[in-house]
Amino acid sequence: MDDESEFLKRMGQKKKKLAKGRLDKFYYLAKEQGYRSRAAFKLIQLNKKYNFLGSAKACLDLCAAPGGWMQVASKYMPVQSLIVGVDLDPIRPIKNCIGLQEDITTQKCRTEIKKSLKTWKVDICLHDGAPNMGTSWIQDAYQQAELTLHALKLATEFLVAGGWFVTKVFRGPDYNALLWVFHQLFKKVDSTKPQASRNASAEIFVVCQGFLAPKHIDPKLLDPKYVFKEIKEAPKHIDLGKTTTKRNRSGYEEGITEIAKTATVKDFVEGNDHLKILASVNSLQFDVESKMYFDHPSTTTEIKECFKDIKVLGKFDFKVLIKWKKEMLEYKESLEGKKEEEAAQVEQPDTNRLLTQEELDENLDKLLEENQSKLEKRKKKEKKKQNEKKRVLQQRLQLNMTIPGDSIDQIDDNNLFDLQKGKDDQFEIDASADVDPDEIVDSEDEMNQEEYENDEDFEMDNEEFMEQQLDEQYSQYLKRVKGKSGEVDVSRVTKDKLSDYSGKGMDDLEIEDDETMEMKLSDNKSSLLYDGKKRATSEKSASMWFNQSLFRGVTGDDEDTAAAEEDPELDRPIKLQKTSTESKSTTKKESKKSKKDKSSSSSSKYQSAPTGQLDDSDEEQEDAKQGEDNQFEVVPMEQDIEYESSDSEDEDSRIKTLAMGTMMLRKKVKQDMTDDAFNRYAFNDDDLPDWFTQDEDRHNKPQTPLTKEMVEEIKREIREIDSRPIKKIAEAKARKKYRTAKRLEKLKDKANSVVDNEEMSNREKTRAIEKLYENSNKAGHAKQKKLVVISKKFKTGGGSGSKYKVVDKRMKKELRATKRVEAKKKGTRK
């Protein structure tokens, strides 16, 4: 019989009522592997840790039914081992095992075991007993301890010296006393809790090894009356509710007279400190006031069982209880809410009656308050958005993702816009000339509705923020991959982000684009208000903007810039479009116009001039006209041009460019290549999805007439150039070579003179020549070996014999200078 069955048996439950959650993996594993109880895995795990079964020849299993441990013992012990199992309940026969139906506390059991073992002693005595009776844990814990002591008594009788005793113990008041006894009889005592033992269970397994087998054991050592005497005699009063036991013993806490502390389930559910309750009581009781919780369908048998013995609850049970408490609290609140509603219905029978003036005022006040709070929320949100934008902008600036002119411009233009707004309301009226004021209010209201009454508002912000972060990282990634300048990617990414951003249409997209990239040049200087400072900044920004490589090489660019410099009429401020919030209130007409602007921008790729003069298209002329009306002219955004940055070009593309350049030296090839670069169908598509354009940018590269061989040839040339030594090294090497040649020549001369010397004998000549070579070699080595140490403080001095020559920087320089001067003097004298 396993623990849960035992537990439920004690609680008067049947196994069928067992909550499914309690049937864990070991239950199913036991079923699968044919073990009679899940407890079998406890022994398997204990044996894995201590390996007591492997070498045992005889085993006594006390409290063995239904026989799971016996099965394990017969499996892990050597074949032909003797296994005797004893239990109150009958044990179904197990191959090669003996089963006895006895009470282990009786003398009869002892005799029966003796009969079965004959003259044998056992190497291991197992005990997994659980007492069969009891109403509270404390009582059962004592009985468990008592049973363990009985098992130990049997073990001392039948164990061989050095044998093992493995027993289950409940961690209760008698636990330490038991451990003490074990220590008296065994060499080593270990407490462990195998994985298969539930956390919720207070059981623990004590593995005693090396039975000392004393000749005489004091009977008091194994007598519960004595072993647990101290506790028994403590002057404490027991209150165990319905049941009383023959013994008095302490509870969990020292000095507490009442062992079983209880609280009501109502206290637990409705009280403020439910954790404190759980920590301090032994059980929770359903009283009359808790009846509503008792009857609730979520109050399962498992929960009721948990309430009976709080102290043995595990983490999982605690969680279940806390969840249940939460649910009950909600249930209670809903009940109260219903009651209140009913009461209100009773009190307010006629809702259709006419409201009094006071009630009307009250309602109005409420409405006003609500609106006020909404407005405040909106302001806060707007401020937050602005701050966020500023932060992102700063980040981009730090990462060089946005050119400074761009950002300054943005701020300037916003201010410029404000200035206009402040000085002359005419502009605002102009900007929304065709707008029905009611419509604006309505649309704003709608926006508010959407923005501030939506619960997901905050999440949207977070998402947006996250998006931004991702975008930034993506742009950095693109920068690395493609070696492009950051600002281009940023513009694209920003655009992507905006188009992806749910809840924002194309209009928003255009507006946000304005904030980052798109600029407008006003045709009519006089119609716009701006002050000098800002104009200067704008001009600076404009010049920075047009100085970008993007505008280099664009037809007419130079002329336009030059013209702008010369013609004061063209000397005008750069204007950003309105900020997002202002623009949101613009009319549909405006948004339509911006769409047109956008389409015109995409259709005029590679031909757009910074002034935004778009020649042929009627649409564009119309736009220009409209722009004039609104004091704006749209400068199409150059978005998809590939910027070649020589700095960041990788080796391959540099080589390809070089090869192309070489090819283009021939006029015909140059012309062909230029012609091939244009396709009359290219860039004609409007409103292409961003993912498509991006992909196309990345992969749609012009087919060049370059051949592999050409590229390889250039690569080889470059490699050859790269492998050449640098000039200084080459010179030094040449100098060395020259010096060696000279030395050899001198040596040769000397050797010749020795040879020619008629006064010397042949022997003398040979020696003299040998000496010459020796000396020359020595001189060369000595020079090489001389190390120069530059010391600041002159602390380490090298004596005359030292191979180090210690100098300081100053001295070295001075020495060189004097040598130089001397050399010069010599030169002039010559």
Ligand SMILES: C[S@@+](CC[C@H](N)C(=O)[O-])C[C@H]1O[C@@H](n2cnc3c(N)ncnc32)[C@H](O)[C@@H]1O
């Ligand atoms: C948890 S079960 C043992 C399970 C067993 N180890 C297995 O693997 O199948 C506890 C057993 O202790 C037995 N028991 C309790 N008190 C006993 C006693 N005084 N004498 C013999 N057996 C007892 C119960 O009958 C019960 O079968």
